[in-house]
Amino acid sequence: MTCLQGKSSPILEIPLASCKQQRRGQYTSRICKIRGGLLDFCLRPSQVIDTMPNNTQFCPGSTSLVPVWVDNGLNRCFLDTVVTSVLLFLILVPGGVQILLFLRRAVLVEQRFRVRPLWFRLQVALSVLMVLQYGTRLAVLGVLGNEDDRVDLYGYMELSACFSMACYLISIVILTMERSRTMMSRRRQGHGFVLLLFWTLAFVNENLAFISWLSPHWWWGFDSEVQQAELSLWIVRYFCTLLLFAVGLRAPGLPRKSYTLLINEDGNEEQEVPLIATDDSTSxxxxxxxxxxxxxxxxxxxxxxxxxxxxxxxxxxxxxxxxxxxxxxxxxxxxxxxxxxxxxxxxxxxxxxxxxxxxxxxxxxxxxxxxxxxxxxxxxxxxxxxxxxxxxxxxxxxxxxxxxxxxxxxxxxxxxxxxxxxxxxxxxxxxxxxxxxxxxxxxxxxxxxxxxxxxxxxxxxxxxxxxxxxxxxxxxxxxxxxxxxxxxxxxxxxxxxxxxxxxxxxxxxxxxxxxxxxxxxxxxxxxxxxxxxxxxxxxxxxxxxxxxxxxxxxxxxxxxxxxxxxxxxxxxxxxxxxxxxxxxxxxxxxxxxxxxxxxxxxxxxxxxxxxxxxxxxxxxxxEKQDVADFPDAKDLQVKKGVVEFDNVSFAYNVEKPILKGVSFAVQSGQTVALVGPSGAGKSTIIRLLFRFYDIQDGQIRIDGQDIKKVSQHSLRKVVGVVPQDTVLFNNDIRYNISYGKIGSSEEEVSTAAEAADIHTRILSFPDKYKTVVGERGLKLSGGEKQRVAIARTILKAPEFVLLDEATSALDTKTERNIQSSLANVCANRTTIVVAHRLSTVIGADQILVLQEGHIIERGRHEDLLQLNGVYADMWLQQQQAEEEDENKSGDEDDSTGSGPEKLD
Incomplete structure (x- = not known):
C-alpha cells in the first residue's frame, strides 16, 4: 500500500486486484487515487509520483508502504504511520473506556490522601516535553524545507506528529485522573494497563531505530541540518520514553494502599503531638x-x-x-x-x-x-x-x-x-x-x-x-x-x-x-x-x-x-x-x-x-503554637493589681471539663486561697492565669484587661510563680537565683536570699554561692530548693504571686520555717495560693473551695468553719491527722531519751 497526501485532501495509493483496467496492457500493480473516500482513477506508481510535487506526497518519492524492509532498515514511512495509528487506537479506545469508567464510577480522592512526589510531576513534565518535541519537529522541518529544496515535509511526518501529540495529551488526562480518582474496589497497585502498554510500545518504537542504523533512508549522521535536528530530537524522545516507562512501573503518583484501607486507617489514628514521623508504611x-x-x-x-x-x-x-x-x-x-x-x-x-x-x-x-x-x-x-x-x-x-x-x-x-x-x-x-x-x-x-x-x-x-x-x-x-x-x-x-x-x-x-x-x-x-x-x-x-x-x-x-x-x-x-x-x-x-x-x-x-x-x-x-499572641497584642498595664475570673470554663479534653463557669475576684494586695480535693481544678487556675493554656469560655482580666489580648511576655513579666516541684538549672546557686532577674548584682542576689531565709545556709557550703546544684537541683534538699525558688521570685519582684502548693512536699517543720519566707514574697502583692495543708492559708483574705470544677464554698477561714460544709470537714480531717503524727513523733522522742538513763 502506498499513501499520497496533498495540501487539501488525502491521497491513498493502494494495489487493488479488482481495479478495472482503464488502458491497454497488463499491470501487476494498480494505484487508486482516493479523494474524500471516492475512487477517481488508477495510475501506475511512477505516473502518480512523477505528476505530483514533492511537498504533496505522503511518503518520499519512489517509495511505497508495501515494502517494510528497505536498504538495511525499516521503512520510516511505514513505521511511523502504523505505530502512531496503533498507539492512537490504543489510547482512544481502551483509554477512552477507562476515562468513562473513572468519570462515572470512580470517587474523588481526598486531597490529604493524594501523593505529591517529584516523580509524578516528572511524568507529567516528560509527557508535555514529548508533545513539544513533536511540534518542534514539524516547525524545524518546515523551516528547513523552505530553505532547502532537497528537504520535504512529507505527509507521514504530519500524521505521526499529530497522532503522537494527541496520544500524549490523552495520556496526561489518564495519568491525572488515576491520581485524583479511584475505584473503591480497586485492589491492584500501580498504573492501569492502558498507560503501561502505551509507554512500553512508545519506548519499543524508539528502540526500533537501532535496527535501521545502517539505512541511508534514516537520519543518522551530521551531514546536513536535517540529520542533526532529527538525531537530536530522537535522543530527546528516547530518554523521555525510557524515563516514562521506568517511572511508570513504580507509579509514584499513586498510593500503595487501597483508598478504603487509607480511610479506615485514618479514622483509627489518634491525634497526637507530631514529634517524629511514625514508622507506618505510608510514611x-x-x-x-x-x-x-x-x-x-x-x-x-x-x-x-x-x-x-x-x-x-x-x-x-x-x-x-x-x-x-x-x-x-x-x-x-x-x-x-x-x-x-x-x-x-x-x-x-x-x-x-x-x-x-x-x-x-x-x-x-x-x-x-x-x-x-x-x-x-x-x-x-x-x-x-x-x-x-x-x-x-x-x-x-x-x-x-x-x-x-x-x-x-x-x-x-x-x-x-x-x-x-x-x-x-x-x-x-x-x-x-x-x-x-x-x-x-x-x-x-x-x-x-x-x-x-x-x-x-x-x-x-x-x-x-x-x-x-x-x-x-x-x-x-x-x-x-x-x-x-x-x-x-x-x-x-x-x-x-x-x-x-x-x-x-x-x-x-x-x-x-x-x-x-x-x-x-x-x-x-x-x-x-x-x-x-x-x-x-x-x-x-x-x-x-x-x-x-x-x-x-x-x-x-x-x-x-x-x-x-x-x-x-x-x-x-x-x-x-x-x-x-x-x-x-x-x-x-x-x-x-x-x-x-x-x-x-x-x-x-x-x-x-x-x-x-x-x-x-x-x-x-x-508545630503550631496553641497559645499565641494576637497580631495587635499590647503590653499589660498594671495599675491596681486586680485579678478577675468571669464565668471561666476550661477543659484539657472536651469530654472531661475541668472548670465550669468559675467566677471570683482578687482585689489589690489580697491573698486568695484555692483548696479542694485533687482534680478539682486548683492548679489549672494557676496555669490559666499564667496563660499556659487559653480558656474555652469566659474571661480572665487583670485590671480590666483580657489576658488573651495582651502579650504573653508582658503578662508573665508581672507574675511570679513558686511551683510545688522546683526545677533548677545545673548551674551554681547564684545563677539560679539571678534567673528571676537577668543581670542582677551580687547584692541583689544576697538580699533576695536573705529574704528567703537561705543566705546563711548558702554561706555554710564550701563554694557558697558558686555551689553547683546538679541536674534539676538534686544536690539540694527539698527545703533548700524551695527557698532558692522563693528567692528567685523575690528577686523578680512581681506584682502578682502564684503559689502552687509550694510547701506540700515538705515536712511540717520545714514548711513552718518557709512560711515566713513566703510571707515576705506575698507582702503587699496580689496573691493566689493553691494549698494542700489548710493550716497554711487560715490568714487568707478569701478561701475558695473547689469541687468538680465548681466553687462550692467561699469566705474566710472562720466563716467556712461555721458553715460546717466541705471545708469544715477537710479541716477536721487534717487536724486529726496532724495530732496522730505529733503523738507518733512524741513517742519516738520519749523512747530515744530514756535509753541512756536505763543504761546508766
Whole structure:
C-alpha cells in the first residue's frame, strides 16, 4: 500500500486486484487515487509520483508502504504511520473506556490522601516535553524545507506528529485522573494497563531505530541540518520514553494502599503531638523529594543572608571560583593531550620539540585544580575557606530559630515531648542543612556541569559518537543511582527511628536513675538498651548491604562506558583519524570526569539523607503554637493589681471539663486561697492565669484587661510563680537565683536570699554561692530548693504571686520555717495560693473551695468553719491527722531519751 497526501485532501495509493483496467496492457500493480473516500482513477506508481510535487506526497518519492524492509532498515514511512495509528487506537479506545469508567464510577480522592512526589510531576513534565518535541519537529522541518529544496515535509511526518501529540495529551488526562480518582474496589497497585502498554510500545518504537542504523533512508549522521535536528530530537524522545516507562512501573503518583484501607486507617489514628514521623508504611514509602520545594524554600533565607553584604560577597566569590574550576577542568586534559602530541615525532628521526610553555601552563592549571576528587587544589581550598563564615551563619541562624520556636510552643507540647528525641532532631536537622548546601552547590551542580561540558566538547572536538557514549553512560549511571537510592530510602528512615528510640531510651533511663536504683532494675535497663541497639543495627545492616549493591551497579556502568569509549578512540587512532595525544586527552578527560562521578551516588545519598534528617526538624518548625499572641497584642498595664475570673470554663479534653463557669475576684494586695480535693481544678487556675493554656469560655482580666489580648511576655513579666516541684538549672546557686532577674548584682542576689531565709545556709557550703546544684537541683534538699525558688521570685519582684502548693512536699517543720519566707514574697502583692495543708492559708483574705470544677464554698477561714460544709470537714480531717503524727513523733522522742538513763 502506498499513501499520497496533498495540501487539501488525502491521497491513498493502494494495489487493488479488482481495479478495472482503464488502458491497454497488463499491470501487476494498480494505484487508486482516493479523494474524500471516492475512487477517481488508477495510475501506475511512477505516473502518480512523477505528476505530483514533492511537498504533496505522503511518503518520499519512489517509495511505497508495501515494502517494510528497505536498504538495511525499516521503512520510516511505514513505521511511523502504523505505530502512531496503533498507539492512537490504543489510547482512544481502551483509554477512552477507562476515562468513562473513572468519570462515572470512580470517587474523588481526598486531597490529604493524594501523593505529591517529584516523580509524578516528572511524568507529567516528560509527557508535555514529548508533545513539544513533536511540534518542534514539524516547525524545524518546515523551516528547513523552505530553505532547502532537497528537504520535504512529507505527509507521514504530519500524521505521526499529530497522532503522537494527541496520544500524549490523552495520556496526561489518564495519568491525572488515576491520581485524583479511584475505584473503591480497586485492589491492584500501580498504573492501569492502558498507560503501561502505551509507554512500553512508545519506548519499543524508539528502540526500533537501532535496527535501521545502517539505512541511508534514516537520519543518522551530521551531514546536513536535517540529520542533526532529527538525531537530536530522537535522543530527546528516547530518554523521555525510557524515563516514562521506568517511572511508570513504580507509579509514584499513586498510593500503595487501597483508598478504603487509607480511610479506615485514618479514622483509627489518634491525634497526637507530631514529634517524629511514625514508622507506618505510608510514611516509609513516601518519596524523599515529596516536600523538596518546601524544604528548599525554608533553607534559602539562610543561604542568602539578607542584609549581610559581606556574606553575600563571599557567596558570589564562591560561585566565581566554581565557574573558574569548570574551565580549568576542561583545559587540563586538553593541554595534556597537546603535550603528548608535541613530544611524539611525526616521522622516524624527526626532532621532538621542547613544549616548556605547555608544560608550565599545564602544571599551573593542575595546581589550581588539585587532585580531582581529593579537593586539595588552590581553587577548592580557597572556596572552602571563603565558605566557612557562610556555613557558620547558616548553622547559627537555623539553630537559633529552632531553639526559639521550641521555647514558644505551649506547655501541652512540652508535656508530651521526649527530650532525647527532640535533641536528636535538632542535631541532625541543623547538620543536614549545611550538608545539603555543600553537596548541592559544590558537588552535584559542578558534576552535572562537567558532564554537560564534556559531552559538548567531545561532540565538537571528536565526533558525536564520543558524546553519545558519555551521555548514555552518565544517564544510566544517574538513573541507576537515583532508582536504587530511592529504594533504599526506607532503610535510612528505619535507622533514624531506631537511632531516636535508642537515644531517647538512654536519656530517659539516665534522667530517672534514682527510680532505677530504688527498684534495683539496672540489669533490666541495660537489657532494654541492648535490645534498642540490636534493632538499630538490623536497620543499619540493611542500609549498608543495599549500599554495597548500589556501588557494584555503579562500577559496572562506569567501567562499561570507559571500555567502549577507549576502544572507539583507539580504533580511530589506528585509522589515523585521531592522534595519540587525542587518546591521552580522551582517557585523561574521562578519568577526570569519572572521578567525581564515582562520588555522585554518595552526593545523592547525602542529599537524600539530609532531606530525611530535615523532615523531623521541619515537623518541629511546623508545630503550631496553641497559645499565641494576637497580631495587635499590647503590653499589660498594671495599675491596681486586680485579678478577675468571669464565668471561666476550661477543659484539657472536651469530654472531661475541668472548670465550669468559675467566677471570683482578687482585689489589690489580697491573698486568695484555692483548696479542694485533687482534680478539682486548683492548679489549672494557676496555669490559666499564667496563660499556659487559653480558656474555652469566659474571661480572665487583670485590671480590666483580657489576658488573651495582651502579650504573653508582658503578662508573665508581672507574675511570679513558686511551683510545688522546683526545677533548677545545673548551674551554681547564684545563677539560679539571678534567673528571676537577668543581670542582677551580687547584692541583689544576697538580699533576695536573705529574704528567703537561705543566705546563711548558702554561706555554710564550701563554694557558697558558686555551689553547683546538679541536674534539676538534686544536690539540694527539698527545703533548700524551695527557698532558692522563693528567692528567685523575690528577686523578680512581681506584682502578682502564684503559689502552687509550694510547701506540700515538705515536712511540717520545714514548711513552718518557709512560711515566713513566703510571707515576705506575698507582702503587699496580689496573691493566689493553691494549698494542700489548710493550716497554711487560715490568714487568707478569701478561701475558695473547689469541687468538680465548681466553687462550692467561699469566705474566710472562720466563716467556712461555721458553715460546717466541705471545708469544715477537710479541716477536721487534717487536724486529726496532724495530732496522730505529733503523738507518733512524741513517742519516738520519749523512747530515744530514756535509753541512756536505763543504761546508766
Amino acid at each position: 516509609r514509602q513516601k518519596s524523599t523529594w515529596a516536600d523538596a520545594w518546601t524544604k528548599t524554600k525554608m533553607v534559602f533565607p539562610y543561604v542568602w543572608p539578607k542584609g549581610h553584604y559581606l556574606l553575600q560577597l563571599r557567596i558570589v566569590l564562591c560561585i566565581f571560583i566554581l565557574v573558574a574550576a569548570r574551565v580549568v577542568n576542561v583545559y587540563v586534559p586538553v593541554l595534556h593531550g597537546e603535550i603528548v602530541d608535541a613530544l611524539t615525532p611525526i616521522a622516524k628521526g624527526d626532532r621532538v620539540q621542547f613544549p616548556w610553555q605547555l608544560i608550565s601552563i599545564y602544571v599551573s592549571l593542575k595546581f589550581l585544580q588539585g587532585s580531582g576528587s581529593a579537593g586539595i587544589g588552590l581553587l577548592s581550598n580557597a572556596r572552602a575557606f571563603i565558605w566557612i563564615k557562610v556555613s557558620q551563619y547558616t548553622t547559627k541562624s537555623i539553630m537559633v530559630r529552632l531553639f526559639g520556636h521550641l521555647h514558644s510552643l505551649s506547655l501541652k507540647w512540652h508535656l508530651n515531648r521526649k527530650t532525647g528525641e527532640v535533641l536528636r532532631m535538632m542535631d541532625r536537622g541543623t547538620t543536614s542543612i549545611n550538608s545539603l548546601l555543600s553537596y548541592i552547590i559544590f558537588q552535584i551542580v559542578p558534576t552535572i556541569a562537567d558532564i554537560v561540558v564534556a559531552i559538548v566538547y567531545f561532540i565538537t572536538a571528536f565526533n558525536a559518537w564520543f558524546g553519545l557514549i558519555v551521555l548514555v553512560t552518565m544517564t544510566f549511571y544517574i538513573a541507576a543511582t537515583i532508582a536504587v537510592t530511592e529504594w533504599r530510602t526506607k532503610y535510612r528512615r528505619e535507622m533514624n527511628l531506631g537511632d531516636n528510640k535508642m537515644k531517647q531510651k538512654a536519656v530517659d533511663s539516665l534522667l530517672n536513675f534514682e527510680t532505677v536504683k530504688y527498684y534495683g532494675n539496672e540489669d533490666f535497663e541495660v537489657s532494654v538498651y541492648d535490645e534498642s541497639i540490636t534493632s538499630y543495627q538490623r536497620s543499619e545492616w540493611k542500609s549498608i548491604a543495599s549500599l554495597v549493591l548500589l556501588n557494584s551497579a555503579q562500577n559496572i556502568i562506569i567501567t562499561s562506558g570507559l571500555l567502549v569509549g577507549s576502544l572507539l578512540c583507539a580504533y580511530y587512532v589506528s585509522e589515523t583519524k585521531l592522534t595519540v595525544g587525542d587518546y591521552v586527552l580522551f582517557a585523561s578527560y574521562i578519568i577526570q570526569l569519572y572521578g567525581p562521578l564515582n562520588y555522585f551516588g554518595t552526593y545523592y545519598r547525602m542529599i537524600q539523607q539530609a532531606f530525611i534528617d530535615m523532615e523531623n526538624m521541619i515537623d518541629l518548625l511546623k
